[in-house]
Amino acid sequence: MIDKQVIGPGEAVGGIADGDTVMIGGFGEAGSPIELIHALIDQGATGLTVISNNAGNGEVGLAALIRAGQVAKMICSFPRSSNSTMFQEMHRSGRIELELVPQGTLAERIRAGGAGIPAFYTPTAAQTDLAAGKEQRQFNGRPCLLEHALVADWSLIRARTADRHGNLLYNMTARNFSPVMAMAGRTTVVQASSVVEPGALDPETVVTPGIFVDRVVHVANPQHESELVASGARYP
Amino acid sequence: MIDKQVIGPGEAVGGIADGDTVMIGGFGEAGSPIELIHALIDQGATGLTVISNNAGNGEVGLAALIRAGQVAKMICSFPRSSNSTMFQEMHRSGRIELELVPQGTLAERIRAGGAGIPAFYTPTAAQTDLAAGKEQRQFNGRPCLLEHALVADWSLIRARTADRHGNLLYNMTARNFSPVMAMAGRTTVVQASSVVEPGALDPETVVTPGIFVDRVVHVANPQHESELVASGARYP
Amino acid sequence: MNTPVGLSREQIARRAARDIADGSYVNLGIGMPELIAGFIPPDRQIVLHTENGLLGMGPAPGPGGGNPELINAGKKQVTVLPGGSFFHQADSFAMIRGGHLDLSVLGALEVAANGDLANWSTGRPGAIPAVGGAMDLVSGVKAVYVITRHCTRDGTPKLVERCSYPLTGAGVVNRIYTDLAVIDVTADGFGVTEVSPGISLAEVAAHTAAPLLDRRSSAIPSSAAAP
Amino acid sequence: MNTPVGLSREQIARRAARDIADGSYVNLGIGMPELIAGFIPPDRQIVLHTENGLLGMGPAPGPGGGNPELINAGKKQVTVLPGGSFFHQADSFAMIRGGHLDLSVLGALEVAANGDLANWSTGRPGAIPAVGGAMDLVSGVKAVYVITRHCTRDGTPKLVERCSYPLTGAGVVNRIYTDLAVIDVTADGFGVTEVSPGISLAEVAAHTAAPLLDRRSSAIPSSAAAP
Numbered sequence: 048m049i050d051k052q053v054i055g056p057g058e059a060v061g062g063i064a065d066g067d068t069v070m071i072g073g074f075g076e077a078g079s080p081i082e083l084i085h086a087l088i089d090q091g092a093t094g095l096t097v098i099s100n101n102a103g104n105g106e107v108g109l110a111a112l113i114r115a116g117q118v119a120k121m122i123c124s125f126p127r128s129s130n131s132t133m134f135q136e137m138h139r140s141g142r143i144e145l146e147l148v149p150q151g152t153l154a155e156r157i158r159a160g161g162a163g164i165p166a167f168y169t170p171t172a173a174q175t176d177l178a179a180g181k182e183q184r185q186f187n188g189r190p191c192l193l194e195h196a197l198v199a200d201w202s203l204i205r206a207r208t209a210d211r212h213g214n215l216l217y218n219m220t221a222r223n224f225s226p227v228m229a230m231a232g233r234t235t236v237v238q239a240s241s242v243v244e245p246g247a248l249d250p251e252t253v254v255t256p257g258i259f260v261d262r263v264v265h266v267a268n269p270q271h272e273s274e275l276v277a278s279g280a281r282y283p
Numbered sequence: 284m285i286d287k288q289v290i291g292p293g294e295a296v297g298g299i300a301d302g303d304t305v306m307i308g309g310f311g312e313a314g315s316p317i318e319l320i321h322a323l324i325d326q327g328a329t330g331l332t333v334i335s336n337n338a339g340n341g342e343v344g345l346a347a348l349i350r351a352g353q354v355a356k357m358i359c360s361f362p363r364s365s366n367s368t369m370f371q372e373m374h375r376s377g378r379i380e381l382e383l384v385p386q387g388t389l390a391e392r393i394r395a396g397g398a399g400i401p402a403f404y405t406p407t408a409a410q411t412d413l414a415a416g417k418e419q420r421q422f423n424g425r426p427c428l429l430e431h432a433l434v435a436d437w438s439l440i441r442a443r444t445a446d447r448h449g450n451l452l453y454n455m456t457a458r459n460f461s462p463v464m465a466m467a468g469r470t471t472v473v474q475a476s477s478v479v480e481p482g483a484l485d486p487e488t489v490v491t492p493g494i495f496v497d498r499v500v501h502v503a504n505p506q507h508e509s510e511l512v513a514s515g516a517r518y519p
Numbered sequence: 520m521n522t523p524v525g526l527s528r529e530q531i532a533r534r535a536a537r538d539i540a541d542g543s544y545v546n547l548g549i550g551m552p553e554l555i556a557g558f559i560p561p562d563r564q565i566v567l568h569t570e571n572g573l574l575g576m577g578p579a580p581g582p583g584g585g586n587p588e589l590i591n592a593g594k595k596q597v598t599v600l601p602g603g604s605f606f607h608q609a610d611s612f613a614m615i616r617g618g619h620l621d622l623s624v625l626g627a628l629e630v631a632a633n634g635d636l637a638n639w640s641t642g643r644p645g646a647i648p649a650v651g652g653a654m655d656l657v658s659g660v661k662a663v664y665v666i667t668r669h670c671t672r673d674g675t676p677k678l679v680e681r682c683s684y685p686l687t688g689a690g691v692v693n694r695i696y697t698d699l700a701v702i703d704v705t706a707d708g709f710g711v712t713e714v715s716p717g718i719s720l721a722e723v724a725a726h727t728a729a730p731l732l733d734r735r736s737s738a739i740p741s742s743a744a745a746p
Numbered sequence: 747m748n749t750p751v752g753l754s755r756e757q758i759a760r761r762a763a764r765d766i767a768d769g770s771y772v773n774l775g776i777g778m779p780e781l782i783a784g785f786i787p788p789d790r791q792i793v794l795h796t797e798n799g800l801l802g803m804g805p806a807p808g809p810g811g812g813n814p815e816l817i818n819a820g821k822k823q824v825t826v827l828p829g830g831s832f833f834h835q836a837d838s839f840a841m842i843r844g845g846h847l848d849l850s851v852l853g854a855l856e857v858a859a860n861g862d863l864a865n866w867s868t869g870r871p872g873a874i875p876a877v878g879g880a881m882d883l884v885s886g887v888k889a890v891y892v893i894t895r896h897c898t899r900d901g902t903p904k905l906v907e908r909c910s911y912p913l914t915g916a917g918v919v920n921r922i923y924t925d926l927a928v929i930d931v932t933a934d935g936f937g938v939t940e941v942s943p944g945i946s947l948a949e950v951a952a953h954t955a956a957p958l959l960d961r962r963s964s965a966i967p968s969s970a971a972a973p
Contacts, residue, residue, distance in 0.1 A: 077588045110731050139645055149653075154608035161846075165404050172654045175688065226607040242799060248831075250800075251453075258841055263582040291652055310799075314815070446602060455800075463834055480601075486575070486605050489604035489605075
């Protein structure tokens with residue numbers, strides 16, 4: 048029988064090792080798997096490369112993971128935040144490396160990783176500073192850059208509903224990067240607000256088919272990052 | 284007000300010109316927009332390049348379009364059919380050109396066309412006869428081929444339900460190529476079994492967002508290709 | 520040099536909104552471009568796209584009606600209109616990069632006479648760069664409008680011969696709406712198609728660090744810019 | 747030379763099914779591979795993928811229960827099991843090409859000792875080539891099993907030193923199940939791990955057009971292949 052459910056966030060992130068690459072879903076707080084991130088802080092793996100659109104808020108979630116010194120490199124599109132200086136301080140002092148990627152190129156590189164496309168061309172960022180070091184080639188008269196797929200040892204994402212096969216539904220704009228990260232993670236770990244039996248989801252409306260998912264953990268009432276930040280919370 | 288609905292299949296295919304490239308959805312009969320194809324036969328544009336997974340069945344739908352001599356070139360993955368020799372005869376006698384593309388590469392080239400990716404690399408078909416004439420390059424130690432995006436002047440597809448903005452739902456495995464073809468057509472034309480008001484579809488479950496759709500025509504009871512073929516029907 | 524008083528932020532947004540065709544699919548950048556949503560003429564239906572994964576974005580929710588998982592690219596709470604849809608990032612950027620959006624309206628640090636845009640980084644040492652979807656938007660969307668103050672707070676012109684800040688995209692801007700004028704980027708450089716009420720072409724030129732062509736049509740009197 | 751009588755088509759399928767691990771995601775090719783679905787041991791749950799856009803494919807519908815829009819890659823009517831999902835072609839082939847499927851079971855015209863597979867075209871002049879998803883499957887899926895008669899109807903070996911037909915993929919096959927034997931493709935060529943009941947290794951060798959290594963383990967007696 049296929050049952051991908053595990054007991055708690057600790058078991059869900061078990062096995063993440065020093066030096067691993069970890070994709071973390073979310074656009075700001077929407078879709079950020081905060082309980083999984085906190086479990087990763089408890090777990091303590093270091094030297095991580097983290098692929099996530101942003102670099103966290105306040106002193107919880109991804110910002111707390113960065114503050115804990117567990118992240119060696121961030122691959123993201125928008126590491127600035129109005130309420131966190133964690134990444135900026137670590138980066139300025141040379142303790143964390145940054146690969147800045149346009150948001151659409153980031154999404155497409157992650158999808159490519161999940162779809163077995165090793166590399167593709169795009170006009171985005173051609174003739175800009177972010178083209179530095181990239182191969183350039185003309186298509187249809189336009190300069191394009193060669194962009195390589197991104198894959199990860201782990202993808203940590205959040206869903207609204209999962210079944211025990213790992214089929215997923217998301218909630219509104221919290222969907223963002225999660226479906227493509229689920230595809231690109233060698234082990235994809237999902238925290239879901241509700242977990243249902245196979246057959247409870249309409250096969251027409253499944254957003255992420257279970258084949259892309261390895262572990263599901265039920266977190267009935269995920270914390271809201273913005274509320275934690277507003278209250279000045281710190282993790283741990 | 285946005286209302287993409289047009290009156291009938293004839294109006295829906297209006298403007299298709301000699302020499303145009305036309306994507307046609309469907310995997311066999313599932314998802315094939317048979318009323319739109321028949322309207323295209325009535326309309327009479329010739330010298331078409333048709334991109335579709337198969338090459339039709341019997342003497343209706345795509346097979347009838349081919350028999351009518353309107354197709355100069357087929358781009359497809361599986362042009363053989365147990366009940367049609369239309370394409371085979373035309374191809375053997377040199378009246379129709381064939382570009383044979385692995386099914387996954389076909390789907391990915393169409394998606395790339397819709398997503399603004401001019402070209403990508405894939406290991407599929409490397410070291411085979413279908414690699415002839417294609418650039419080869421190693422990624423991760425594997426030989427890969429450079430594949431170019433496919434776009435079309437027109438995409439003709441079939442959906443279960445459309446709203447007047449062009450948001451679409453499909454029916455089971457009739458979904459197949461339609462969502463990516465909707466993306467890759469400069470003008471995308473949809474025949475839908477039902478047409479509803481904007482707001483009637485759940486924004487979470489829309490498969491093809493309306494931005495990819497230009498014209499919607501209501502065909503309440505589409506013909507079943509397999510029934511037509513079994514009855515020996517011919518179009519026109 | 521003090522910049523003369525032309526249109527307010529809201530007036531610039533209203534002026535730009537007038538040029539958006541009925542039925543357009545539009546992405547509005549963070550900041551002044553967002554104001555445009557409030558000035559769409561009532562006889563037109565515009566579908567707003569927000570790159571974090573929503574088409575058919577509606578206005579901010581009423582008090583108590585918001586949801587932290589229904590946000591726009593600026594991470595502000597929004598609503599979804601009838602006919603809207605949610606999708607993931609790769610699909611969202613396929614809309615942008617695949618040329619499906621009719622218009623992207625962005626802010627600017629600098630716009631050059633050749634259409635180059637700089638709006639993502641000052642390139643200052645120690646500044647944390649952040650690009651988001653700006654480079655995807657300018658490379659993929661059918662038309663790019665810039666909506667901006669004509670000069671910075673200290674009076675430095677933002678419309679220049681060549682950008683000094685790092686580029687967001689080369690040759691990508693089609694039109695610029697400022698407090699002083701509406702300016703097209705033409706093959707020959709900046710072409711002024713309208714000046715704001717009470718502003719002279721000479722004043723616009725005095726606050727622009729590149730040559731201006733007079734492309735005003737008598738058919739479009741500058742008073743048409745009045746709100 | 748007449749091929750000795752080994753396993754039936756159903757027995758080959760049953761033998762192959764025994765090696766599919768619980769919880770696997772599997773794509774079964776058209777023809778003999780399809781039979782495997784009927785022989786999955788009852789203590790295992792296997793999720794079947796059909797590349798036209800369905801995960802969680804179930805058996806053929808009962809009389810009157812079919813739907814022409816719920817079909818498999820062979821265009822036969824099927825059903826969907828609890829936990830199933832529908833998706834479009836690019837997503838379906840992302841599963842295949844992205845290495846998410848555990849196993850692809852395919853038929854063959856020829857398999858070579860280096861793992862080359864030919865199963866899509868005889869290359870005969872005038873034949874209409876048709877490839878479908880075969881090249882995607884062999885290049886993307888984690889393991890590729892071939893299930894086939896050991897020889898063609900006229901007794902010609904299908905297991906050869908080098909393929910004479912156009913390749914589907916180079917070096918892609920991991921294991922072959924035939925009426926006569928189970929054969930692994932190893933770095934040193936074909937390795938026989940099992941012969942069918944009543945068949946000798948010499949008989950297998952006599953009907954194989956490439957050298958065979960004896961890789962039978964005493965831990966797996968050949969009688970284990972009995973249905």
